[in-house]
Amino acid sequence: xxxxxxxxxxxxxxxxxxxxxxxxxxxxxxxxxxxxxxxxxxxxxxxxxxxxxxxxxxxxxxxxxxxxxxxxxxxxxxxxxxxxxxxxxxxxxxxxxxxxxxxxxxxxxxxxxxxxxxxxxxxxxxxxxxxxxxxxxxxxxxxxxxxxxxxxxxxxxxxxxxxxxxxxxxxxxxxxxxxxxxxxxxxxxxxxxxxxxxxxxxxxxxxxxxxxxxxxxxxxxxxxxxxxxxxxxxxxxxxxxxxxxxxxxxxxxxxxxxxxxxxxxxxxxxxxxxxxxxxxxxxxxxxxxxxxxxxxxxxxxxxxxxxxxxxxxxxxxxxxxxxxxxxxxxxxxxxxxxxxxxxxxxxxxxxxxxxxxxxxxxxxxxxxxxxxxxxxxxxxxxxxxxxxxxxxxxxxxxxxxxxxxxxxxxxxxxxxxxxxxxxxxxxxxxxxxxxxxxxxxxxxxxxxxxxxxxxxxxxxxxxxxxxxxxxxxxxxxxxxxxxxxxxxxxxxxxxxxxxxxxxxxxx
Numbered sequence: 305x306x307x308x309x310x311x312x313x314x315x316x317x318x319x320x321x322x323x324x325x326x327x328x329x330x331x332x333x334x335x336x337x338x339x340x341x342x343x344x345x346x347x348x349x350x351x352x353x354x355x356x357x358x359x360x361x362x363x364x365x366x367x368x369x370x371x372x373x374x375x376x377x378x379x380x381x382x383x384x385x386x387x388x389x390x391x392x393x394x395x396x397x398x399x400x401x402x403x404x405x406x407x408x409x410x411x412x413x414x415x416x417x418x419x420x421x422x423x424x425x426x427x428x429x430x431x432x433x434x435x436x437x438x439x440x441x442x443x444x445x446x447x448x449x450x451x452x453x454x455x456x457x458x459x460x461x462x463x464x465x466x467x468x469x470x471x472x473x474x475x476x477x478x479x480x481x482x483x484x485x486x487x488x489x490x491x492x493x494x495x496x497x498x499x500x501x502x503x504x505x506x507x508x509x510x511x512x513x514x515x516x517x518x519x520x521x522x523x524x525x526x527x528x529x530x531x532x533x534x535x536x537x538x539x540x541x542x543x544x545x546x547x548x549x550x551x552x553x554x555x556x557x558x559x560x561x562x563x564x565x566x567x568x569x570x571x572x573x574x575x576x577x578x579x580x581x582x583x584x585x586x587x588x589x590x591x592x593x594x595x596x597x598x599x600x601x602x603x604x605x606x607x608x609x610x611x612x613x614x615x616x617x618x619x620x621x622x623x624x625x626x627x628x629x630x631x632x633x634x635x636x637x638x639x640x641x642x643x644x645x646x647x648x649x650x651x652x653x654x655x656x657x658x659x660x661x662x663x664x665x666x667x668x669x670x671x672x673x674x675x676x677x678x679x680x681x682x683x684x685x686x687x688x689x690x691x692x693x694x695x696x697x698x699x700x701x702x703x704x705x706x707x708x709x710x711x712x713x714x715x716x717x718x719x720x721x722x723x724x725x726x727x728x729x730x731x732x733x734x735x736x737x738x739x740x741x742x743x744x745x746x747x748x749x750x751x752x753x754x755x756x757x758x759x760x761x762x763x764x765x766x767x768x769x770x771x772x773x774x775x776x777x778x779x780x781x782x783x784x785x786x787x788x789x790x791x792x793x794x795x796x797x798x799x800x801x802x803x804x805x806x807x808x809x810x811x
């Protein structure tokens with residue numbers, strides 16, 4: 305078969321496209337020849353690659369990891385899934401409406417009302433002053449205008465917001481706009497992406513099963529058989545070190561923790577879709593899926609039911625042990641969920657991973673099964689958030705994510721919260737970014753919002769009370785323009801001072 309290079313905009317539906325190992329898949333299509341592992345993390349957010357064979361669909365922008373693939377182009381240009389994600393983000397950002405502030409509504413009535421009161425004051429004193437009618441009327445009208453100068457009301461919100469966003473920055477919370485700072489404290493439901501948000505987003509060896517003489521397995525690293533466990537890790541690491549598979553990354557990490565060195569491997573061979581094999585110290589070893597002539601073990605079945613990937617290590621024709629590999633849940637994730645529960649906030653979890661894996665993670669974190677959603681595409685995540693908004697009246701919903709696939713829903717949620725460990729697209733789209741890696745910072749962001757809102761309301765209260773008390777005094781001619789100026793300045797200073805006191809608040 306002859307091949308030629310063409311520009312991506314010259315691809316037509318029906319074209320056969322060859323993808324070599326390490327290359328990006330140019331457009332959406334279906335595999336017609338070859339087998340390989342494809343990294344779809346950009347779309348699904350999941351770190352584990354997906355095995356593709358004849359008849360399976362591939363997505364433009366994802367990466368072919370190992371074997372050669374030939375696929376037929378089915379969608380091009382704006383029809384591809386990646387283009388649809390970009391379109392969803394633009395639509396969501398364009399439709400996002402900022403909440404109308406109370407101060408804007410009041411000011412729209414307040415200013416005309418003050419002008420009318422000033423005119424009434426002038427007219428009254430012009431006809432009723434005992435002497436110097438014009439001067440008395442003008443002074444009293446000016447006092448009303450000075451007293452009613454909406455400086456305090458104008459400062460009430462921006463000063464508190466400025467202090468609040470500054471405190472947020474000091475605590476690793478970057479807030480793009482005042483609307484997001486306001487809405488955070490009103491959130492009634494939080495939707496979490498799983499991978500890279502509640503979990504670390506990379507595979508890790510969580511457990512190891514060692515086969516003993518009774519054909520049973522012993523769990524975990526500690527305790528007896530530590531030498532054999534280290535040997536299994538070292539053998540698997542030495543073989544997988546030649547591979548680009550994410551399992552190799554987990555083995556490298558664990559081998560470094562245990563300070564293990566690679567062993568010399570001869571006759572290395574990758575068996576696409578199964579695993580890798582090679583000769584070490586004259587013996588043949590295999591790392592990968594369970595071979596057909598073996599019965600699966602009860603402990604391994606339990607691990608698979610929990611969404612873990614099980615990798616078996618063979619010496620010649622005998623199983624030495626099995627590695628339990630999964631995306632590790634962040635240490636503070638459970639504490640975050642428990643805290644949200646105490647605050648009366650609903651929480652959901654979505655993921656592009658399988659429903660089985662999603663349910664296992666959700667169960668560990670204490671998330672209700674009905675609130676856990678697996679195999680979710682970007683558009684489906686966005687639709688779920690819309691449904692939650694409409695549930696029991698319009699709820700304020702926050703979404704927490706980190707990937708390109710989360711961008712549309714981060715934009716469409718009332719508050720989009722991105723982690724700085726995620727992609728640039730997610731951080732650009734979200735209205736709040738958590739700079740540090742600690743999920744508990746989300747609680748600080750919510751508390752900061754509530755305290756800032758409380759400060760804004762207190763500022764507005766004093767600003768209105770000041771006007772309600774002193775405008776009638778000025779209309780009655782009991783205060784001069786000089787004293788009115790001093791009172792107006794004092795009200796503005798009090799609002800600014802109250803906002804600065806927010807710095808002492810604990811979040």
